[in-house]
Amino acid sequence: MSVFVVRGEKLAARKVGGEMVILSAEDSSLFVLNEVGTIIWEAADGRTSIQAIADAVCVEYDVDPVSALTDVTEFVQALAAAGIVSTSEQAAR
């Protein structure tokens, strides 16, 4: 089953020097994503699956597909726990 990732609402994000800086309008908390986190954030349109994001990471960083999927899944879980993204088993329309 595919899992799709979507960016949270009430967030402002800007790319600064290759890192994504994200600010929550709700509680002013600040997150800075590294390059892999930034790839996930930029792909999190609700229509791209975790598998597709992992494939993109594979191409970009020349890592094996299994570890890429594990890393991306863990990263998405951490971002979801922080409220920056959410996941859904259905693609957004």
Added chain:
Amino acid sequence: MQRSRDVTVEVGHIAVALRTNNRPLIRLLEQRFRRFLAPSAVPAFQFDITVVPQSNYDEEADLSVEVRDGSWIMRRGDFHAEWDVAERRGHIRQTLNPYAVDSILRIVHTLVLSMEGGFLLHASSAVRNGRAYVFTGPSGAGKSTIVGLAPDDVTVLTDEISYLRRTGDGYVAFGTPFAGELSDAGEPASAPVAALFQLGRGEDNRHERLDSAQTVKTLMRNILFFAGDRRLVGRVLDTACDFASCVPAYALRFSPDQRVWSTFA
């Protein structure tokens, strides 16, 4: 009934008129904002103030700010204020103290600056040789200490809240009257910003350049903003990114004596 009077306070060339008939409050405001009074300035905003003997609210209540239909509603234990931004008018009900207006002015300037490409920053700032140096960091980082050590040729703009605004090709720092209960206000001067320093204590004086992502992080941890509005937050983040792209920033470790000022010659 005594006649109302305006106390007009100007910070960063933006004047706010405070109108009340309460003489003791007028005296308190004129004293607290004495270096920033601008009786002949055309006010950008006006607040009518009613002094109440005691608050209807929990006196210990923390500041809350919300935006409803274009009106900003600001509440704390000692005041309740509503501000219609489009009408440029507001009303304050407060107990007799100078701190309510101090807090409300910070909120007003925060919004005005966010629209004009600027921000209020938890930072001290000072001018030397026509250039402003801004020192930021959390409580205890040394913001007041470093400007307290400044030699006589330095003008202190503030030891607590810096006022920074975009101009043609950089940022200008303006003096502010915003100070803690025990510290003194800054001077109503201004100068182009030469550099931002993120403070920390050290055995000796050394500074290292921050990259733009580190600078944005430092700024966002120390910028004052109040309303949970996504557009406003986006604008503040844009301004922080812009500031980081045109003002050099450094991590500064300093030993608390006057020698640190040789860095800012």
